[in-house]
Amino acid sequence: MAFIQPEQQFNPDALNNLVIGIAAEMGEHDSGVHQHRKAQLLYSSAGCMRFNLADTQVVLPPTRAAWLPAGVVHQVTMRNVVAYRSLYFEPETVASLPDNVTIFHVNPLLKALIDTMSFWSWDKPRHSQHNAFALLIEELLHADAENLSLPLPKDKRLQTWLKQLQQQQKIPASLKDMAIEIGASERTISRIFSNETGMAYQAWRQQWRLLSAIEQLAAGASVAQVGFNLQFSSDSAFISFFKQYTGTTPAQYFK
Incomplete structure (x- = not known):
């Protein structure tokens, strides 16, 4: 069986095969903080997923796939996710793939492979999986990667502010207004972001806006609403910003 219900308990680490796949209609879902002994590839054709890692937030839009190496501690939250697909692999069989969380573009062949393998029986003979598995790995090795991650500062003065951002109660203000809100100087805020995220505050703010835009667009919001x-x-200012960071317009991004 490969199709599971959202509330169904599932432990891929307890199963032994070259590929273990599952498919589900998830809707709204929170996985809780967890990790797998196996490596994992996730995909959905609609809706958006958010990964919370130890010090990074990652967004997975529809028509992209997320690669999670074995042992990565993560929490996945999903909104309006349909046609959820997940594949699991023994770490030694995917050593050629990245050793960090990576978002890949999914072409039609890769999508077809993920869809097919997600419905494989968990006891499908190993020898009959080899050709499709080898083709999947080859496609992933040549797939374009996309930076949809946001490193998070750890400074305790920013934690309430970060929580409000993650709950979408506010958006990041300008550096001047941010300093007033936090009660620290602009220089201090700049130093915190540079030291703890490796990014200047303005660059971090723009990346946050990009990921938020992708999440909102994936949920069905219009370009006008997201820009507002x-x-x-x-x-036009929002479309120009979006194209600068993704290379395409919002209308084309999910195609």
């Missing part, structure tokens, strides 16, 4: 929510001066 993220305080762009006009629809």
Whole structure:
């Protein structure tokens, strides 16, 4: 059996095969903090997933796939996710793939492979999996990767502010307003972000806006609504920003 219900208990580490796949209609779901002994590849054709790692937040839009190496501690939250697919692999069989969490573009062949393998029986003979498995790995090795991660600062002065951002209660302010809100100087805020995220505050703020835009668009919000929510001066200003960071327009991004 490969199709499971969202509330069904499932432990891929207890199963032994070249590939273990599952498929589900998840809707709204929170996995809780966990890790797998196996490596994992996740994909969905609609909806958006968010990964919370130890010090990083990652967004997985539809039509992209997320690669999680074995042992990565993570929490996945899903919104309106349909056609959820997940594949699990023994670490030694995927040593050629990245050793960090990576978001891949999914072409039609890769999508077909993921869809097919997700429905494989868990006791499917290992020898009959080899050809599709080898092709999947080859496609992943040549797939374009996309930076949809946001490193998170650890400074205790920023934790309430970060929580409000993650709950979408506010958006990051300008550096000047941020310093006033936190009660620290602009220089201190800049130093915290540089030291703890490796990014200047303005670059971090723009990456946050990009990931938030992708999540909102994936949930069905219009370009006008997203631009307004993220305080762009006009629809064209938002589209220009989005194209600068992704290389395409919001309308084309999910195709």
